[in-house]
Amino acid sequence: MTAPLLEIEDLHARAGDKEIIKGFNLTINEGEVHAIMGPNGAGKSTLSYVLCGKPGYEIISGNVRFKGKDLLSMSIEERAREGLFLIMQYPVEIPGVPTTAFLKHAVNAIRLHRGEPELDTMEFIKMVRETGKSLGIDNEMLKRPVNVGFSGGEKKRMETLQMTVLKPDMAILDEADSGLDIDALKVVAEGVNALRNGKRSMLVITHYQRLLNYIVPDFVHVFANGHIVKSGNKNLALELEEKGYAEFIKDKA
Amino acid sequence: MGGLIQNIKLIGADLPKLEALREKGRNSFLSQGLPTAKTEAWKYTRVRELADDDFVMEETCGSDCSKEHSSCCCQGKCALPFDAYEIHFCDGKLREDHFHLPEGVQALPLIDAVAENETTAFLNKSFEMQNFPFAALNTAYLEQGVFLRVESGVCLDKPLAFIHHSHGGVKRFANLRNIVVLETGAQATLIEVYQYSGEAKSEYCNNIVNEIFIGRQAVLRHYKIQSEALKAVHIALNAVKVRENGLYESFCRQKGANLARQETHVVLQESGAEAVVNAVYMMNGWATLDTTTDIEHLAQNTRSNQLVKGVVGGQAKGVFQGKIHIAPNAVQTEGYQLHKALLLSDEAEVDVKPELEIFADDVKCSHGATCGELDAEQLFYLQSRGIGAEEARQMLIEAFVDESFQMIKDDNIRHWMKSF
Numbered sequence: 001m002t003a004p005l006l007e008i009e010d011l012h013a014r015a016g017d018k019e020i021i022k023g024f025n026l027t028i029n030e031g032e033v034h035a036i037m038g039p040n041g042a043g044k045s046t047l048s049y050v051l052c053g054k055p056g057y058e059i060i061s062g063n064v065r066f067k068g069k070d071l072l073s074m075s076i077e078e079r080a081r082e083g084l085f086l087i088m089q090y091p092v093e094i095p096g097v098p099t100t101a102f103l104k105h106a107v108n109a110i111r112l113h114r115g116e117p118e119l120d121t122m123e124f125i126k127m128v129r130e131t132g133k134s135l136g137i138d139n140e141m142l143k144r145p146v147n148v149g150f151s152g153g154e155k156k157r158m159e160t161l162q163m164t165v166l167k168p169d170m171a172i173l174d175e176a177d178s179g180l181d182i183d184a185l186k187v188v189a190e191g192v193n194a195l196r197n198g199k200r201s202m203l204v205i206t207h208y209q210r211l212l213n214y215i216v217p218d219f220v221h222v223f224a225n226g227h228i229v230k231s232g233n234k235n236l237a238l239e240l241e242e243k244g245y246a247e248f249i250k251d252k253a
Numbered sequence: 254m255g256g257l258i259q260n261i262k263l264i265g266a267d268l269p270k271l272e273a274l275r276e277k278g279r280n281s282f283l284s285q286g287l288p289t290a291k292t293e294a295w296k297y298t299r300v301r302e303l304a305d306d307d308f309v310m311e312e313t314c315g316s317d318c319s320k321e322h323s324s325c326c327c328q329g330k331c332a333l334p335f336d337a338y339e340i341h342f343c344d345g346k347l348r349e350d351h352f353h354l355p356e357g358v359q360a361l362p363l364i365d366a367v368a369e370n371e372t373t374a375f376l377n378k379s380f381e382m383q384n385f386p387f388a389a390l391n392t393a394y395l396e397q398g399v400f401l402r403v404e405s406g407v408c409l410d411k412p413l414a415f416i417h418h419s420h421g422g423v424k425r426f427a428n429l430r431n432i433v434v435l436e437t438g439a440q441a442t443l444i445e446v447y448q449y450s451g452e453a454k455s456e457y458c459n460n461i462v463n464e465i466f467i468g469r470q471a472v473l474r475h476y477k478i479q480s481e482a483l484k485a486v487h488i489a490l491n492a493v494k495v496r497e498n499g500l501y502e503s504f505c506r507q508k509g510a511n512l513a514r515q516e517t518h519v520v521l522q523e524s525g526a527e528a529v530v531n532a533v534y535m536m537n538g539w540a541t542l543d544t545t546t547d548i549e550h551l552a553q554n555t556r557s558n559q560l561v562k563g564v565v566g567g568q569a570k571g572v573f574q575g576k577i578h579i580a581p582n583a584v585q586t587e588g589y590q591l592h593k594a595l596l597l598s599d600e601a602e603v604d605v606k607p608e609l610e611i612f613a614d615d616v617k618c619s620h621g622a623t624c625g626e627l628d629a630e631q632l633f634y635l636q637s638r639g640i641g642a643e644e645a646r647q648m649l650i651e652a653f654v655d656e657s658f659q660m661i662k663d664d665n666i667r668h669w670m671k672s673f
Contacts, residue, residue, distance in 0.1 A: 054633050076636035077645075086637055092630045096652025105648070106638035113639070145652075146634075162638060 002029040011062035020046045022226030033202040038223035039245040048174040081113035083169030087159040094146040152179030160191035172203045177211040189214030209241035224248040256306035265364045278392025281382040297572040297604040298543040308426040335665040337412040345427025357407035366400030379464040379492035391462045394428035403439035412442035421455030429461045435471035442474045449482040458486040467499040475503040481510040491517045498525035507534040514543035521555035528557040537567035545574040550583040559590040566597035576608040590620040
């Protein structure tokens with residue numbers, strides 16, 4: 001019997017005056033990979049931001065439990081330390097902060113929370129370099145400031161590297177394929193797949209079915225008008241690819 | 254205001270030239286008075302604290318003084334983490350009168366240098382008193398300070414550091430005058446550190462004038478840390494003259510005092526002369542930290558570059574006034590200036606006054622100023638990776654000022670200044 005990792009119950013949330021998430025329900029068990037697909041502007045990114053606690057979004061009602069704990073009452077960093085990780089659609093550039101220094105802070109903050117000893121610089125560098133190698137990230141990239149001057153593909157590989165070293169229990173991929181050519185997409189997908197282990201769960205948010213050829217989901221949900229309008233298995237994604245989202249958007253009217 | 258002109262006994266009263274100069278300083282200060290809000294050069298920085306009549310100009314004690322100071326509580330307090338020639342000041346007084354410097358480098362207490370006629374060409378030759386009320390006041394009390402000369406072609410092998418400690422107790426007003434002369438092709442690194450021992454709320458004032466003369470092809474790198482007590486006043490003028498192909502490069506980090514002003518006035522006198530004036534100021538509370546620069550390009554092919562970054566929190570105020578003047582015949586010159594400030598609270602304030610006076614054609618000149626808050630997207634990104642909110646803020650603040658610190662080429666000095 002698998003335990004529920006993330007439980008979202010009747011979630012309503014808004015950005016400014018506009019209600020974007022309207023009665024969203026979803027339970028993700030340990031080890032499951034769920035895909036959420038939907039038309040542009042449906043609020044897919046908002047869902048990922050609300051779950052990670054990004055400022056600027058207001059919860060109107062509903063509950064979210066992560067590993068049985070009340071997720072919505074946690075700070076951004078507490079959610080991360082508890083094991084939630086978001087691969088962002090547009091990772092922000094942070095000039096002046098070297099990538100390795102940033103990663104070391106993050107890794108040690110999370111290790112401290114888990115009661116693990118902090119890594120010293122040598123151990124850390126070794127671990128990051130080895131992980132980087134498998135994702136095509138060389139030492140030069142690691143020395144540069146966070147995401148500064150990285151191409152779209154490099155940014156996504158860096159997100160994947162962060163996820164790999166932070167070892168979250170649950171990863172949310174927000175349009176992880178946007179801006180990627182097919183080779184970069186494969187590298188990212190391989191990085192993600194390498195983390196699938198029967199315990200770790202994933203929520204893959206995407207507009208296109210393409211990514212799901214590489215990261216094959218257990219469940220596919222259609223997200224429109226602020227909530228899930230249809231659920232199925234991976235074949236639902238293929239169906240959407242063929243028919244588009246028109247029938248779901250129609251409901252809106 | 255007359256409160257700052259006090260009848261105290263100064264060393265060197267037997268030197269007529271010096272006495273005459275002091276008298277000029279007194280008169281110049283009395284005719285100007287303390288700057289007010291109407292004084293254009295001081296419009297953003299108020300010196301109300303100094304209008305109180307209770308500051309004390311301290312006389313220098315006799316020959317026992319150095320012994321007394323050798324057991325001073327602050328001894329060894331500021332050990333530099335790298336090798337340097339150190340000259341110590343305690344409450345604005347020199348702690349020793351013999352300095353051990355290598356051949357080709359001459360250092361004397363100012364009064365001794367005046368007595369030996371070493372200073373004739375330099376003392377009060379780098380600024381006009383009527384434009385600098387505090388330098389006029391400083392002239393009225395000429396006594397403490399160092400005369401340093403690096404002879405032609407000599408390259409000082411280690412930095413020379415002026416290390417200042419101030420104590421609480423007396424509400425002391427100290428005046429310091431240093432003269433630094435680099436002859437043709439000489440090279441040196443000068444460090445100044447101002448810090449306090451004892452009460453963080455000690456009230457005192459340090460009024461410093463450095464007169465710097467850089468010869469042909471000479472290079473002076475000048476680094477300063479101002480970390481005075483939180484209620485102290487610190488007013489400093491670097492008046493610099495640079496000759497042909499000479500370079501003056503400075504970096505000032507201000508982080509203490511309730512009221513501080515670092516004014517840098519560089520005159521690029523001859524072709525190929527260059528000035529680099531960088532600064533970082535960071536403060537909270539109610540402090541006012543002022544960075545004022547004035548770069549005069551008087552000859553062709555001269556260059557100047559300024560990068561000043563400020564981080565202001567609490568109800569503090571940052572002031573940046575930067576002037577670049579290019580004289581009519583100073584063609585093919587380059588003058589760049591950039592000020593960037595980060596405001597950490599709603600009540601923090603930054604006042605910026607850039608001025609370009611360009612009287613020549615065929616010059617490259619620019620200035621820029623930005624003012625902003627910590628980037629919310631960057632903060633979210635760091636926190637979403639498990640980094641605590643406060644730590645994330647700190648990382649972004651450090652990242653903001655890092656660009657400036659990178660201008661310091663020497664690794665030891667850069668690390669020291671960053672982590673001070």
